[in-house]
Each structure stands twice: as C-alpha cells, then as structure tokens.
Amino acid sequence: MKRNLPLIVAFVSGVVILIAGFIPRDPFPRIESTLIDWFMIISSFAILLGQASLLRMNVIRVAEKAPNWQYYLAGIISFGLMLAFGLLWGMEKTPGLLGQGQGIVSQLGVKPFDYLFENAFIPLSSTMFSLLAFYIASAAYRAFIIRNFESNLLMLTAVIVMLGRTSFAPMLTGWIPDSLGWLRLPELTNFIMQYPNTAAQRAILISAALGIVGASLRIILGIERSYLGGGK
C-alpha cells in the first residue's frame, strides 16, 4: 500500500495533464491549473528541504569535529548571517520583518542582504566559475590532441568558430573577394552554425525528445519507480 498509492497519485495527475493537453474543455483545464498552483507550492517546500538537509549535514560535521570542520562552521555562520539579514530587512524592494530598514540603509548604502549579495555572493560565484577558463587553457595545451579524422573535424570546426567569433576575424579574411564571400571567417562561422550545427543539434534534440517521452511514459504508468527511492 505504502508503495502503490503514490504510484496511483502519479498516474492520475499525469493522465489528467495529458488529457488537458488535447481537450480544451472544462473540467480539464481547471484541474490542470489547480495542479500547477499546487506544484509551485510543493516545489518551494522541496527547495526548503534541500537547503535544510545541507545545513543539517554541515551541523553534524561541525558537531562531530569532522576533518575541516572549521570551514563548515564558517559556512553555517555565513548562512545564519544572510538568513537573518534577509528575514529582518528583506532585499531590494521587498520589506522584511522590520520593514525596509531605512536606518541601516543610510549607514550601508544598501540593505544588508544586498550588501552581502553584491560584495560576497557575486564575487564568490562568478570567480568559482571563472576558474574554468584556466582549466580549459591548460587542457588546450596538454590534452586536446588530434587523433583521427573525426576529432580532426571537430578541431577544425572549433578553430574556425573560435577565430570567427573574435574581432580579428573580419580583418583576417577581408581580402577574400565578394564572389566567395561565404569563405570569410564570420560568414563561414555563421554558415557552420546555421546549417551543419543545426542539423546535428536537431538530431540530438529529436533523440532526446524520444528519451523524454519514454521516461515520462514509464513514470506515469508506474513502470519506472526509482524516483520513489529504494531501488527498482
């Protein structure tokens, strides 16, 4: 019972949505919009769940003095700080429990939540991802090796596209006569993107769409139940 009732819930909600996709008449659209409202509220609880589990894991690590526990403590403190700022004074135009916090804004220039967002969150998250630029550079030097016809094709396209998307490209190939205009780097890049790339990406999209149809069908019919946890 514990196992099958959720499967029935998934089946019914899925089938109603499928019917509403083809029959525009009430009651189906109405049930559909009710489900959508509910979906949004439940998924916001799911977000709460995710953050709460993360926090709990870090608290356990600190409590058990796991290796590097000091860093996890720093994480918990910054979590608490940001949460308190947000709840008390809100952010941007949103008021918090203590209203808009004019007093503190006159001191800081912005709300404390926004202050942390601009001066800590933004630099941290954007720098974290900019590390990837270095990894690409080092891999370009050490591992991007041409091997066979297929990978040569890949590299050749990559080189054209990388050159074609720089501001040097118009200068490099500006001398090519108009009659062969499509050979100029920017035009050639556009051609590659518009035709061969579109074709291959379309093949990938079509295959992936079939995959989604298959997976969704199995979920709605209860054939696939691994999302409920505990194996197949």
Add this chain to the structure above:
Amino acid sequence: MKKTLTGLLLALLACVLTAAAEQPAFSVQDNPWDDGTSVLVKWDLATGADSLSLQKADSLGVFQEIFKEFAQTGQYTDSSLEIGKDFRYRLVAYNQARGDSLVYQGSARTKAQWFDMNKLSLLILLVLICGAILYYIFSARRGKDLFIRRISGLDSMDEAIGRATEKGRPILFVPGISDLGDIQTIAALNILSHLAYKSAEYGTELLVPCRFSMVLSAARETVKEAYLKAGKPDAYREDKVFYVTDDQFGFVAGVDGIMLREQPAANFFLGAFWAESLILTETGFGTGAIQTAGTGQPHQIPFFVVSCDYTLIGEELYAASAYISRDPQQLGSLKGHDFGKLLVILLVLAGVVMEIIGAGWFKQFFEGGS
C-alpha cells in the same frame, strides 16, 4: 503619353478586380478548437487605409477601442472571454490622406470544443510511439529476444583492459559525479558490471572512486556480483571501491591524485560529468592512460572527444548499458525510441518530397494550425 495612360488605367483596373475578388475584408469568428474563451478577428483592408481602430461592444452596447496597431492584413485574438456569449466587434479603417474611413462590423458566439484539432498530428504520433515503447517493453518482459547492435565502444573497452593487463597496471572507473537517481549513473553501473567481469577474468586490479554513498554501495554490489560471476569471488577487495568526497572539485582533486599515484593504464569516465570532465581527462592524458569516456551531458562530449581515445556519445551510453544488462525496461524503451527514429526519417523524407512537388498540406499537418 497615351501608352502610359492606358498602362495606368489597366493597373487601376487590375487593382479593382483583385480587391473585388478578395475574401471578406473583415471576419469575426469563435477561435477554433479552443476552450471557448476567445474570439478571432481577421481583416484584410483595401489599399489606401493607413490606420485602424478595432472596437468591441461593451455590456451597454457602446464600442470601446481594444486594438489600434496598423496592419494591412492582420488578426487579433480577444481572449479571457466568457464561454457561450455573443461578442460584437467593429473595425474602423481610416484613410487620413483622403480624410475618410470605412467601418466593418461582425459578431461571434464563443464555444468550447471537445478536441483541439490542431493537435491531431501530435496525438497520432504520440500514440504510435508510446504504443511502440510499451509493446517492446512487454515483449522484452515476456522473454522475447530483441536485437540491438553492439556498440563499438564496448570492443575498445575490452581492448583497453587487455592492454592494462599486459602492463600489469590497474584500471580506473569513475561512474560520473551524479547520484543514483540519474539514469546516467545507472547506465554507468551496468557497464561497470561488464568491465568488472572482464577485469576479474584477466586478474587486473579495478579502482572505483565514488562521490556519493548511495553510488558507493551500488558500485560495490555490482563489482562483487561480477567477480562472483567470473568465478573469482576471492579476488574482490572492498577497499578498491571507495568513497572520496561529496564536494565536486574535491572529488576531482582526489581522483587526480589517484591517477598520479597509481598510474592506471586505462581510465573509464562513464556517467554524468560537468565542468570537471576536462580536468580529469587532462590528468589522465598526462599519465599516458588509454581513456574511454561516455556521457549524456552534451556540453562535455566535445572535451571528451578531443582528450580521450574513445567516447560514447549521448544515447550510446544507454544503448551500451541496455546491451550489457538485457534489462527489459531499458531494452524495450530503446527499441521503442528506435521505432520513433525510423518514423522521423521516413516522414522527413516524405515531407521533403512533398515540399518539392508543392504539396504544402503535408508539412502544415505536422506544424498544426495556430
């Protein structure tokens, strides 16, 4: 002079004739195939008009302007209306140069429909493909032997294990950095069972670092079973399948360390990978290992192709997994998808021919009206 004059006259006549032959200049109708909450207003104005005002009668019968963007031929959908009511519209087309205007009127009753005919093609195709998927899943369950081709990547994997055995060095298998909920991880574990069987047979050491505890226990189970099947349960060592850390880049650093320390002769990166893919393969390349990768993450495939010896591209990962596991669900779905692919190929070929011979209805049927 005379010639130009006759020319002009003829042109004028042509204009008048075409105008007369045109469809009704203004039409108001219930928006077809919808939930009965909108009305479709269409117009096709005579030349000369340069601005317009579309008005709708309110509850007192007074016309209020609802739309005024000028277009020679255009349409406007008035939505969020009540079902089963009459609505009246008036279109005033001005010719400001001449200072006159034309007024058209029309009305329609909204009606909810039982089926959205624009989606007929969608429904037919969806039913066909879902039917095929279910048919194959159930025939696979009944034990019918379904054919799928062997992915050539599997051969090169066996070869890589052979090379590692020759060199007497271990092989490394990373089942992606996603948790067990990701089908890519499941597919990776299926392939792991094949590789573990081979490595047990050859007596080559197999290292499997994992990022999540759920993946860890599943991977241990898989390897153990494979060793048992190969008849070498004693060769299985639990500490060779191990947990590194949850942290994404921490995990990568850990695996990098293993590669440098243990110098595996063959690396397998199968499953879900993100930005770390190229850090792993770069290190592996540096140690001179034969590298095989496979992932469903489209953004990572290019990096794998240029830094690995063999790459399973997208769906090939699932196909390899289905080929090895013979799991009816995977196998049946894959066959069903294949049916869909065949259908696409045939329909597109037919569609191209139809477009060339000018039979536009075929393509339109699939586009659906809008």
Add this chain to the structure above:
Amino acid sequence: MADIMTTVGIWLAAFFTLSIFSFLYKDNPFYKFAEQVFVGLSAAYWLVYTIYNILIPNLFDKLFTDFAGNWVLLIPMLLGIMMLLRMFTKLQWLSRYPLALMVGTSAAMSMLLSFKSDFVEQMAATMINPFKFASAVDVVGSIMVIAGTLCGVFFFYFSKKQEGFYKVPSKIGIWFLMVSFGASFGYTVMARISLLIGRLDFLLRDWLHIIK
C-alpha cells in the same frame, strides 16, 4: 559612512575573488573558507527568496486574507510539509505522495511540450524544399540540414548493424555531430574566457582603479 562601507565592500569582494583564485596555485585554507562561505550564503539566499517570493505571496497571504476562498491551498501546504518529512528516516515514506504528484505532473507536461517542440516541430522544420532558395549557399546549406539531421538520427539508431550500406549514413551522421561538437567546443571556450574577463575587469577597475 555609506561611502566607507562601499569601499569596504569592494575590498571584501576582492578578498573573496583572490581567495578562490588561490586554488590555481594549490588547495589552501583561503579557498576552503571562501568555498564554504559561498555554500552558506547561497543556501540562505534560496531560503529567503523561497519564503518572500513564493511562500508568502502564493500561500500564506492568500490563506490569511481570504481563507474561505483559498482553503484548498491547505492541501498543497500539507503535501509540502509531508515533503519536509523526508528529513526523518521513519517518516520518509510520507514524502512519496507529494513527490509522486510532482513527478507525475511534470512528466506529463514535459512529455507533451518537448514532444511538440523538440520532435514534431523539428521534424516539420526539416521538411524544406532546398531548391526554393535563390542563393547557392542556402541551397547547399538546406540540403546539409536535411541530410545531417537524418544521418544524425540514424547514427543513434541501434536496431540495425551498421555494416555495408548502413555504414554510410551513420558515418555521415557522426561527421555532422563532430562539426557541431567543434562549434560547441569553440563556444564553450568563449564562455569560459568571458567569465574570467568579468573577474579581472572587477579587480583592475573597481578594486585597483588601474582603468577608469
């Protein structure tokens, strides 16, 4: 006061930026600290926004201001709370209901929507008459779109051994895929470099004032 705090803010941002960059030299306490601060801030951000942007306007406001009209919302609220019970091993089974509702709904929706836009519409978009174009480049390009799409799809067709004649479309398919992966490669390099530009621009402009 506000001016001083702005300067302090820029120094704070520079500190975090450099702490992350220090990982390039090697793993170190600054990086570990910055990483965990990021995790903490990010979790709090999600939490605050979920409360202020969704739970309050879409749930609590409605319940408090017009309970009679919105009592139905108690159901998703209850389901949401059941979702939170996932944290407790014993009550975990209760979270299966909201999960099943969400998974069923989104599976059906994404099935319909992606089948239409990624399958049917892509199929229709490939039904082109290549000879309707005036320029030779477009004619060749359209033929490439048709051939590339079909061969690409065939490459992922697993029910037939790719031998003899069937090897040809599959090979052409993989070539198209490789060209497209090359394009992705180029674009990814571009994206990663852009991110670095943003950070160095911050350090050179806002922090060091080397450029105005």
Add this chain to the structure above:
Amino acid sequence: MKMPERSVVERRIVFLLLVLAVALPIIFPLGLKTQSTPLTEQVYDLVNSLPAGVPVIISFDYDPSTITELQPMAEAVIEHAWKKGHKIIATAMWPQGPQVAEMAFKDVQARMEKQNPSVKKHIYGEDFINLGYKPGGLVTIQGMGRSMEAIFPTDTSGLKYAEIPMLKPVRTLKDIRYVISLSAGDPGLRDWIMTANGKFNVPVAGGTTAVSAPGFLPYVNDQKQLHGLMGGLKAAAEYELLLGYEGTASLGMNPQSVAHILILAFILFGNIRAWKKRKADKLAQEARHG
C-alpha cells in the same frame, strides 16, 4: 599527491599567460570593432517591430556566475525596449534573477541619463515591474498562460497584481507581445520556447551563455520557435553595436579576441609537442627492437 615538477611549472606558465592575455587588453583596449550577425539582428528586429505601450516579458533566468555574459545583454535589451516605449515585466526562473534584474534596471537608467540628461525617467510600476522569482520552470509558465495573477499575486515589493497600473491589460501570458529569456541553463529559454511559444504562440527570443548557444539553433527555423538568439559576450557586443553604444560587452571583446588566439596557440603547441613525443617514442621503440 604531488604532480611531477615539470607539469606543475608548465601549468602555472599557462595560467599566467592567460591572465596576461586577458588583463592587458582590458588595460590597453585595442579598439577592435565587432560585426553584427543575423541571429542577433533577429532579436533586435523583434523588439524594434512593436509599437509603444505593448507589454513584454524579460525573464532573468541566470545568476551572478554568468553576469559577464548575460548582464550586458539584459541591459541592451532593456534599453532598447525602453526606447521603444515597451512596458517591461521582469520575471525570473532562477532565485537570483530578481536581484540581477534590479541591478540591470538601475544601471540602464543611470547610463541613459549620463548619455542624455533629459532622458525620460522610467518609473517603477508604470514602465517596468519586477514580479520576482517562481520555481517550477515549464509548469509555472504554463500556469501563466491561464492567469498571470495566479502565479504572481504580488510584485517583489508586495504590491498586489491588480493594483499595478501597467499590468491592467495583461491577464494571461497570451497578452504578452514577446518574451526574451536571458538564460544560463535549466530552467530557462528552453522552457519558454516549449511553453510560451509552443503552447501559447507568444514570440520568444533569447540570450544564452555561449556554452548553450549551439544547442538552441534548431529552434531558429521557419516555424519561428525562436526569434533569433544572442549567444555569449560577442552577441551582447553586437546588440550594443546595433543600439549604437559601446558597453561592457564591446570592451570585453578585446580581451576575448586576444585570449582566443592564445588558446589556439596552446592547442597548436600542444599538438606539435605530442607529435614530437610520439615520434621520439617510435624511434626509441625501433631502437629497442633493433
């Protein structure tokens, strides 16, 4: 754990060269000009084709990690829409979206005033509104197609939907004249294409990070699933060019171009080195086998 000394040194040299290739052109701009491409022009034309007063959605589906690429696009599109007098509704599928939207509106107003002090002051609630973040991706967008108010009962400041003057004519997503999603991943542009365009026939255009741009091109087709696409910093620079100003994206194209050349050089040297090594290995092997 320690890598062989040589490769560590090599790696650090590579890192240093990259920093120089990016930093120097930032300090000493080369004044490179960019060229616009059809895909960006299509987005521009869509915005340009509509008269003043129409309600439009700009969706901020990204977070600060990709602001270098997407923020200049957002600013350019906002400026263009404002110049045309469109009423901008900002939405977000990512929680950090409302915050970056706020920054973008502020910066565009400031820049426009700097260029032309007498420019119109755009008023919150009349010319633009920030409806905030909602989770759920395509499910939520589908909800907007039934009722915008049900999904967004208030804006981010707590103002009731019905009390916001510029939202009077907007009952459902169908009343929106175009959606431009600036998207760093999932949920984002794909959900808007599938739902806003696929289900409700609203024109959709987009700006994405360069990483995901190639994957969106199949949607740019005869059916107009997507009205043009801006991919990465280059496209943002193109949009700035079309609007006639040099913003952060245009300046960014200097280091971008130089760094591309550097990466290409790395690939070239790497391949030469690998080729030499392979040759040396072969010779050694032959020597061994006599």
